Amino acid sequence: MSVTHPAGFVASGVVAGLKSTGARDLALVVNQGPSIAAAAVFTSNRAKANPVLWSEQAVKDGRIAAVVLNSGGANCFTGSFGFQTTHATAEAVATALEVSASDVLVCSTGLIGVGDQTFRDAILDNVPAAAAALSPDGGADAAQAIMTTDTKPKQSVAESAAGWSIGGMAKGAGMLAPGLATMLVVITTDADLPADVLDRALRAATRVTFDRVDSDGCMSTNDTVTLLASGASGVAADEGEFTAALTDLCRDLAIQLQKDAEGASHDISIEVVNAASEDDAVVVGRAVSRSNLLKAAIFGNDPNWGRVLAALGTTDAVFDPYEIDVSMNGVMVCRRGEPFESRDLVDLAPRATTILIDLKSGDAEATIYTNDLTHDYVHENSAYAS
Amino acid sequence: MSVTHPAGFVASGVVAGLKSTGARDLALVVNQGPSIAAAAVFTSNRAKANPVLWSEQAVKDGRIAAVVLNSGGANCFTGSFGFQTTHATAEAVATALEVSASDVLVCSTGLIGVGDQTFRDAILDNVPAAAAALSPDGGADAAQAIMTTDTKPKQSVAESAAGWSIGGMAKGAGMLAPGLATMLVVITTDADLPADVLDRALRAATRVTFDRVDSDGCMSTNDTVTLLASGASGVAADEGEFTAALTDLCRDLAIQLQKDAEGASHDISIEVVNAASEDDAVVVGRAVSRSNLLKAAIFGNDPNWGRVLAALGTTDAVFDPYEIDVSMNGVMVCRRGEPFESRDLVDLAPRATTILIDLKSGDAEATIYTNDLTHDYVHENSAYAS
Numbered sequence: 038m039s040v041t042h043p044a045g046f047v048a049s050g051v052v053a054g055l056k057s058t059g060a061r062d063l064a065l066v067v068n069q070g071p072s073i074a075a076a077a078v079f080t081s082n083r084a085k086a087n088p089v090l091w092s093e094q095a096v097k098d099g100r101i102a103a104v105v106l107n108s109g110g111a112n113c114f115t116g117s118f119g120f121q122t123t124h125a126t127a128e129a130v131a132t133a134l135e136v137s138a139s140d141v142l143v144c145s146t147g148l149i150g151v152g153d154q155t156f157r158d159a160i161l162d163n164v165p166a167a168a169a170a171l172s173p174d175g176g177a178d179a180a181q182a183i184m185t186t187d188t189k190p191k192q193s194v195a196e197s198a199a200g201w202s203i204g205g206m207a208k209g210a211g212m213l214a215p216g217l218a219t220m221l222v223v224i225t226t227d228a229d230l231p232a233d234v235l236d237r238a239l240r241a242a243t244r245v246t247f248d249r250v251d252s253d254g255c256m257s258t259n260d261t262v263t264l265l266a267s268g269a270s271g272v273a274a275d276e277g278e279f280t281a282a283l284t285d286l287c288r289d290l291a292i293q294l295q296k297d298a299e300g301a302s303h304d305i306s307i308e309v310v311n312a313a314s315e316d317d318a319v320v321v322g323r324a325v326s327r328s329n330l331l332k333a334a335i336f337g338n339d340p341n342w343g344r345v346l347a348a349l350g351t352t353d354a355v356f357d358p359y360e361i362d363v364s365m366n367g368v369m370v371c372r373r374g375e376p377f378e379s380r381d382l383v384d385l386a387p388r389a390t391t392i393l394i395d396l397k398s399g400d401a402e403a404t405i406y407t408n409d410l411t412h413d414y415v416h417e418n419s420a421y422a423s
Numbered sequence: 424m425s426v427t428h429p430a431g432f433v434a435s436g437v438v439a440g441l442k443s444t445g446a447r448d449l450a451l452v453v454n455q456g457p458s459i460a461a462a463a464v465f466t467s468n469r470a471k472a473n474p475v476l477w478s479e480q481a482v483k484d485g486r487i488a489a490v491v492l493n494s495g496g497a498n499c500f501t502g503s504f505g506f507q508t509t510h511a512t513a514e515a516v517a518t519a520l521e522v523s524a525s526d527v528l529v530c531s532t533g534l535i536g537v538g539d540q541t542f543r544d545a546i547l548d549n550v551p552a553a554a555a556a557l558s559p560d561g562g563a564d565a566a567q568a569i570m571t572t573d574t575k576p577k578q579s580v581a582e583s584a585a586g587w588s589i590g591g592m593a594k595g596a597g598m599l600a601p602g603l604a605t606m607l608v609v610i611t612t613d614a615d616l617p618a619d620v621l622d623r624a625l626r627a628a629t630r631v632t633f634d635r636v637d638s639d640g641c642m643s644t645n646d647t648v649t650l651l652a653s654g655a656s657g658v659a660a661d662e663g664e665f666t667a668a669l670t671d672l673c674r675d676l677a678i679q680l681q682k683d684a685e686g687a688s689h690d691i692s693i694e695v696v697n698a699a700s701e702d703d704a705v706v707v708g709r710a711v712s713r714s715n716l717l718k719a720a721i722f723g724n725d726p727n728w729g730r731v732l733a734a735l736g737t738t739d740a741v742f743d744p745y746e747i748d749v750s751m752n753g754v755m756v757c758r759r760g761e762p763f764e765s766r767d768l769v770d771l772a773p774r775a776t777t778i779l780i781d782l783k784s785g786d787a788e789a790t791i792y793t794n795d796l797t798h799d800y801v802h803e804n805s806a807y808a809s
Binding site (some may be wrong): 050081082083084085111113114116133148149150216327328329333334336337339341342343344346347349350351352358360363371373374375410411412414415416418419 | 468469470471486492497499500501502534535536586593644692713715716719720722725727728729730732733735736737738745753755759760761762796797800801802806
């Protein structure tokens, strides 16, 4: 059900011929109201795809009636022709649904540089079919249609005792950037909340969930997370409760992304504790998550903790490198910058891996979600375009 | 000949039993004067190995009589016992050569966390043999003894018509960090130059050579580049001419490191031109050099230029992403942010690969030397400790 779980939403996923496999590749999510309040966050990459350039403007007034999403081409670095394709897509959806084109958000995912006449025709020719297929049960088809190298659709729902609910779908893995396919997320709710509350809640939730997934350090050009609120429950949700529920749902989707990252054989949680600030904890966790050497070692079930310390030593976070403790799956392999418990005690056979870093510099903490570096990652990303 | 090419230097490389293969693993390079002026630069990683902590102090007075180097263990994060090992090593060399221990520079390379009693004994027991083996022809043995996963020794010499010469040896690949073995470089000259000139020349040379090698984004804890000047030629070299010759020699060694990077199948030069500043050019080149997605694509001979743009879009350098040109091996695949010449024209079969990025924002430029991301890289770095 996912995005169609909350009241007031219909969705569809159809075959537009963008994927060579013939799988679903064009999705629509429509908010039937009574409210069409919305918020969205986008990639911070300065190289932004045409759909991102369009959608940043479309969401500025806090109103989105429909989201149209395609896989099979990112429509990024495709010039003015590509932007016109995005614009024409929004117009086609607007015509089919009798809404304003400026209330249509557009998302694309796939290879950068793909967005020619064939791409445009495939989308425009199939928008009417996507509109005709809209259904209160269409969430699963939509979640299928936005997949690229994902092996499974990612969906999540949450219910509040207060009478409102949230649903969400996601594909890819953002900075995990599977093959530069990109992270796209659509979240719906029937809570009755204005756009400014949705915006605050969405930024608070993504900051500690999607923004903390870092599988391969590569930031996408197309990342978009959208939150649509129909108000159909008739309940004005408490902002604090709503933000907490939204954060949990975003974390659930983020971890689904991590678990399906290309080629990964370990899901690694890098838990940084006792940092001087949350920013410091994030900086240290992210630096460690970007060490190819560490990630290759984890792939080989090798608890090479020296690579953790070498990575965090490149940051300017507050700590004394010779006071740090490092534990891997519960074994403190390094205490105060020296070998402590035997590395032979560390069991890295399970897919779930935890690296705990105690900076002993304060009481802030953060967890970064990453993956190992495997032969399959190299293979999939050397062969993506072929 | 390498480090023993300039007049006034002897060297050796012996077997101390640190390498399980039984290969040479302990090297000595000795400056016989008349001058023992010296300069050195070290890793900027805050997690510094014990030999780095020692050597930073030893070189402060601009005098170094001998450099002792071992492979088979980095002596990093080994606590006060490890620092005492470094100190004892300098004392042992001082005794054998009848010099001051504070004029002995120590370098170690190998696995982080290795530096126990066995390690200490192997070094201390074999310093006398290394001293006894010192010879004006010992440069090649020394270059062999500092190798870890290097497949070949790296050496270089330069001659000046003015009557002085420079010699150098290197191992590993610094931020390439082959298996967290580290970059160690010793450069010798018989030019008669004071320590402050050597320091200026060395910083100028390394800034545009070793500092621009970035194979896997991982900065080592043990990197050390040392320059020793004997003055034995009796020629006070012109500083400008000396710095230029030193820079060429450092570039030659840096490129030897790049060409022998673990598992690499492509040597990639990322040439950034028309940048607003040299710093901007370096920032952009380094961001591109750290894209695992791009590097996996190059491994697969796939000219995936979108991954170049996605990587540089994460920087704050001055440019308009939609004005940038990108050429790969001479084919302009992207012009002003749109597809231009066909990617099918790009031949990535040769090992030497050039990515030219025109930022159109000024007249500064820089080249970053990197490698592709291959199955062999993953294999070697998942199995290093075993």
